Structure formats: C-alpha cells, structure tokens
Amino acid sequence: MDTSALNDYLHSFAHLHTDTNRQRWTPATYFRAPHKPFLLLSILDLFAQGSLQTNLIEITPELGDLFSKYWYILMPSDRRGNMAQPFFHLRSSSFWHLLPNLGMEAVFEGIRQVDMLSQLQKLTLGAKVDDELFQLLRMEEPRNALRTALLQTYFFPEYHPALLQQDWVNLQAYR
Numbered sequence: 001m002d003t004s005a006l007n008d009y010l011h012s013f014a015h016l017h018t019d020t021n022r023q024r025w026t027p028a029t030y031f032r033a034p035h036k037p038f039l040l041l042s043i044l045d046l047f048a049q050g051s052l053q054t055n056l057i058e059i060t061p062e063l064g065d066l067f068s069k070y071w072y073i074l075m076p077s078d079r080r081g082n083m084a085q086p087f088f089h090l091r092s093s094s095f096w097h098l099l100p101n102l103g104m105e106a107v108f109e110g111i112r113q114v115d116m117l118s119q120l121q122k123l124t125l126g127a128k129v130d131d132e133l134f135q136l137l138r139m140e141e142p143r144n145a146l147r148t149a150l151l152q153t154y155f156f157p158e159y160h161p162a163l164l165q166q167d168w169v170n171l172q173a174y175r
Contacts, residue, residue, distance in 0.1 A: 035086035042066035058126040
C-alpha cells in the first residue's frame with residue numbers, strides 16, 4: 001500500500017469544500033453541510049460490499065439509498081438530502097472526476113449548479129476517482145482510514161457509533 005498516496009487522500013477527505021453556514025447546519029456536523037461526507041461514506045460502503053468493481057461511480061438507486069440512510073441518522077426529519085449536489089460539487093476536489101455523457105461536454109462545461117438527479121444523469125455517465133484512490137478504496141485498511149477521517153472531521157464524536165453501525169448494516173444488507 002502506498003502510504004504517501006493514502007496520506008494525500010486522507011488530507012483531501014478531511015478538507016472538502018463544504019457550506020459552513022451555522023444557521024443551516026447543526027452541531028452534529030460541526031455546523032458544516034454533510035452532503036459530501038455522506039456521499040463518500042456511501043461510496044466507501046459500495047466498495048466494502050464489492051459492488052464497485054470498476055472505476056465508474058454511477059448514480060444508482062443503491063447509492064441513493066445508502067446516502068439517504070446516512071442522512072436520516074443525523075439530519076432533522078424536515079430536511080431532505082439531495083445526492084445530486086455533492087455528486088456534482090465533489091468535482092472541486094482533485095480526486096473526483098465527472099464523466100460527461102456523449103454530446104453533453106459543452107453543456108456540462110457551462111453548468112455551475114445541479115439540483116436534481118435527473119439533470120445530473122442527463123449530463124453525466126457518473127464519476128471516477130483517481131486511479132490511486134480507486135486502488136486504495138478496494139482495500140479494507142485504507143478504506144477504513146478514509147472512513148475514520150470523514151467521521152472525525154465532519155461529525156461530532158457522539159454520532160460516530162451510529163454512523164459506524166450504519167456502515168455495518170449497509171455491508172450486511174448487500175452481501
């Protein structure tokens with residue numbers, strides 16, 4: 001395992017661009033938008049389940065279900081999570097690469113905001129991660145280190161057990 005690469009990705013996961021409006025977000029998320037961390041936790045779950053065999057992360061009902069399960073652990077019931085936003089906006093992270101659908105390249109370049117999954121699916125095939133990160137995500141130890149970085153950075157420690165329990169439930173549900 002390349003520990004230098006893992007350290008770079010640990011840093012990237014711990015420094016995601018997130019909304020920090022204290023009026024919108026609760027102390028459970030350190031007053032930060034949880035969308036990107038929840039999406040990444042969901043993707044880590046897909047890797048742990050063996051559901052992702054290639055470096056193409058598609059917008060699937062399974063991914064949406066995992067994202068929703070994390071969302072409902074911490075977020076108030078009157079708030080709805082939207083996986084389209086973090087899927088699109090993770091492109092600001094150097095490791096996340098959106099793949100435009102054929103013929104949508106020019107449209108894709110002009111888009112600054114995506115609000116609906118249907119819009120995102122029209123524009124993209126999905127996303128891929130750096131090849132090095134893809135290899136790390138296929139291994140349990142680095143995947144767990146990345147999960148820990150997300151939990152420690154974006155979620156109050158009181159909620160770590162519930163989020164880890166959801167990881168275990170997700171893994172068991174899809175085996």
